[in-house]
Amino acid sequence: MAVDNLNDINKLECRDNDYSVSISGVAGLSVRIYPNGKKEYYLRYTHPHIDGKRPRMMLGKINDISLYEVKYKAESILNMVAKGVDPKAVQQQQQVNKYAHLKNATFSEVAQAWRDHKTSSGHKGKSNKLSFSESTLEYWDLCLGYMCREIGDLRMNDITSEMILTVCEAIQNNQNQATFVGASTRLYTEKVFSFAVARGLCDKNVAIDTRGELAPASSGNHLPAITKPDQFATLLNDMCTFKGANKITLEAMNLLPYVFVRSIDLRSMRWQDIDWDNKLWEFSPTKGEGREDMVSQLVVPLATQVMQRLRSIQSDTGHNEYVFASMRASSNPYISKAALVQVFHRLGYKEVQCAHGFRASAKTLLMEQPELRYSDIVTELQLGHRIKDTHGGAYNRLDEIDTRVRMMQDWADYIDKLRDLPKKEP
Template sequence: MARQLNRLVDSTLKKASYETHGSVKLFDGGGLYLHIQQSGRYWRMKYRIGGRERLLSIGVYPQVSLKQARDERDHARQQVSQGIDPVQARRERQQSQREKLDNSFQALADEWLVKVHAETVGATTYEKNKRRLERLAYPYLGVRPISEIQAPEVLDVLRRIERQGHVDSAHRVKTLVGQVLRYGIARGVAARDVTADLKGALAPIRQKHFAAQTTPDELAPVLKAIDGYRGAPETVIALELLPILLLRPGNIRALEWSQVDLKARRIELAITKNGDPLVVPLSDQALSALQRIEPLSRHRSRFVFPGARSAARPMSDNAMGAALRNLGMKDQQTAHGFRAVARTMLVERLGFAVELVEMQLGHRVADTHGRAYNRTQWLDERARMMQAWADYLDTLRDPHNNVTAIGRGRA
């Protein structure tokens, strides 16, 4: 049933309902009508294009008002006059919007995080970078189509971070945004990495140096203090291993028993900070320390050093640093600083090749052609170096120790 009216008015529409009118079409002119049905009141528009009658859905009344429906009708009539099919134009517009959403910065960044970043960095680094994107980039770039992002808007995001005093974070976010854009290029949805245009636009990072004692006379009291530390067994042994393993503190505290092979005398980290595997040969001293912690943690946790509150989590990331501060070393020696100690003394005091030391520190080492060495190389030489280093630390801790600490080697 259809009812012809010259023009609809709001008062008529407000009273019109299925209960009072049944299923009816109330026409407004120009093909526009309100179709009242049991399920609701729907704006429709009839039009003809290419000799065929078509029907355009405009919306539901009263969410779409009479004025809004008329505006949509007028726009559709204009399209028809230009030979454009309003229904097809809407489908194309919706498809374009879906593609923009699918190719938004956040969508591509989420995909990159899972498919690329998670496979190339350690879990801790992954989570930090994921949070950086979520907190600092997504609120401003998240819904933007990646193909439309320009350098000035990226710079605006970075300036916000910089103004809060987090210059280092601004540089890290710039790197992450650039990596996502390059992933977009590989996926065929971005043309270029616009962060390349921002070189020199941010304040330089002030290099942070971790406190470290890099001479024997300075290091000896630190080692003696650690030897005398009294605390939870997990913290005591983690501190003991900190100077001799050359690992980052985060790698030690999150170390899992699945990564430790006591029989083969090695630790194998599948992914390190720079995304490569790393093998750590165990000296006699390191092996002894791990054998002491094994009966305390292996049966109750997958972590070598489980957390104090929950064995399902690793030791707190502040545990070793707090222990050093409790020993009065706040401005003398940090947990991370032991890597600088080893880097200096292994080369200058024990005479090992810098390439060998860098590789054991988990740094990228390239050959003469610029190709990165595999970090599972030179294991025999590295095992001798790690034993020599542990022995040398013993002599510093106890000058009367009869161990001969110098064990020179070169790759």
């Protein structure tokens, strides 16, 4: 079976597995239909130099390119093949040459190329709009602006790790700037270097050598927190199997990693503040009142796993005002701070991890792990920190909410995956 026009292509129905249908008029041209409804044009051609090999090239999605353009593009590729030219090799060479003019360019030039690359068409979301908000782009410019002012005119290969560290330390020592901005500047500088090394624009990512040399993005009271994935996995596993406390305290302890709010805010969580339909928890952070660096209202997107846990807890405390209502005859309406403190001591994590430390654990892992890599601005907003942009305006409780919803679900999936890893032998 073959299709002749766009009307025929639109009539092709989804199946349980993806499949291809030939398009008449051009040899090797087809449309591939996926179970989720996506349809893409592909061209399979005979390799001009390797017998028996028939490479396949994706020419575009049906919503992005017309059938006429696809046929013209496919015929041009086949003409190249007929002349003994491999179109895939040409395509790869063009991609490499795209940045050839930046070979050992200045830091400012490469930083701009990195930014352009991140905001290019290849980084659009489902709505075909840029997946980065204006506030995120402004934050990139803020952080990299510091580095560009100091070393922006230096060639990439002439920059040392000492230079990078000096700039970042100066930011962190500036009383007018938050500690996390210095840490963020270091992280984005590392990303620029990584971009450059991958494209042959410089020899080494010297920013990697600065890891761990700055105050962490979430530094403050320096409360104990685990920020290494393997150690965090062990902690999660120990928490899951621990039975040395009452049920409600254990439920609170095991929910902390998912929401990484302050201990007091989790312990005083109220059923009426949960939006079950939209999977959101909105409340007034205890420490946000009267503080310029904290938001007065915080929205916490609740991952599927959190919703399931809350449903389970509801059968025990749903008749009370508080989710983690105290089960003891005391004046406290919800579990005490001491209850959570003692749990981590009994687990053997005294001076290693505390309830508050999950905020630092989450922020560090969300920013640094390759499968997550969420920006500082999004993580800071989720921590309830009030951030001012370059124009002095403060972000509000709903800024970056769509990204935060994705982040909290990705984070929940990530820590579940960590918890399920086989436990390493000591």
